Amino acid sequence: MAVVSPRPGKVVCVGRSYAAHAAELNNPVPEEPLLFIKPGSCVQGLDGMSIPTDRGDVHYEAELALWLAAPLTKASAEDAWAAVGGIGLAMDLTLRDKQTELKKKGWPWEVAKSFDGACALGPQQAVPADLPMQFTLDINGNTVQAGDTAMMLFALPGLLSEMSQHFTLEVGDVVLTGTPAGVGVLKVGDRLAFMLNGQPYLETTVTQA
Numbered sequence: 001m002a003v004v005s006p007r008p009g010k011v012v013c014v015g016r017s018y019a020a021h022a023a024e025l026n027n028p029v030p031e032e033p034l035l036f037i038k039p040g041s042c043v044q045g046l047d048g049m050s051i052p053t054d055r056g057d058v059h060y061e062a063e064l065a066l067w068l069a070a071p072l073t074k075a076s077a078e079d080a081w082a083a084v085g086g087i088g089l090a091m092d093l094t095l096r097d098k099q100t101e102l103k104k105k106g107w108p109w110e111v112a113k114s115f116d117g118a119c120a121l122g123p124q125q126a127v128p129a130d131l132p133m134q135f136t137l138d139i140n141g142n143t144v145q146a147g148d149t150a151m152m153l154f155a156l157p158g159l160l161s162e163m164s165q166h167f168t169l170e171v172g173d174v175v176l177t178g179t180p181a182g183v184g185v186l187k188v189g190d191r192l193a194f195m196l197n198g199q200p201y202l203e204t205t206v207t208q209a
Contacts, residue, residue, distance in 0.1 A: 049120040070171060
């Protein structure tokens with residue numbers, strides 16, 4: 001498993017931030033951000049990403065990632081966006097069979113969302129001067145996901161502000177902003193290619209954890 005150093009203290013995630021993704025999993029569209037946290041211990045590098053093969057289907061969820069360069073507590077949208085020090089792409093990996101089981105029981109998702117290696121982070125890039133931002137994920141030569149922050153249910157500055165109302169975001173923390181439609185099963189040997197804002201970002205092949 002490729003290791004990211006230094007690892008973030010935590011990774012704050014947003015569920016169902018694209019309406020089409022909520023629909024494809026038969027989930028209701030939220031009226032406010034659905035937030036959850038992954039521990040820093042679950043982070044691996046996106047380059048050389050590995051997945052478990054003994055825990056049911058592992059689903060890929062490509063997402064725009066934001067790195068915090070300043071702490072945020074009860075911040076305004078303007079101050080929250082000014083605290084972003086870098087952007088990149090990430091894979092929010094999900095044990096989908098386990099998540100479905102936990103949801104049916106009304107239990108938390110951590111076992112399905114926070115296992116070792118459940119967050120694969122790519123390298124940071126400079127924050128662009130203007131929004132929106134776009135990204136794509138190709139698997140084995142086919143585009144499977146296309147994200148555009150203009151299509152998100154919650155605008156990025158306001159989303160960060162909302163997070164900071166509930167818990168402090170610290171320097172080095174990472175925010176995953178949600179995945180667009182097109183999630184599916186990831187397999188060992190799959191060849192992944194990511195684009196960010198119209199430029200090649202990273203290519204890698206999935207290995208076994």
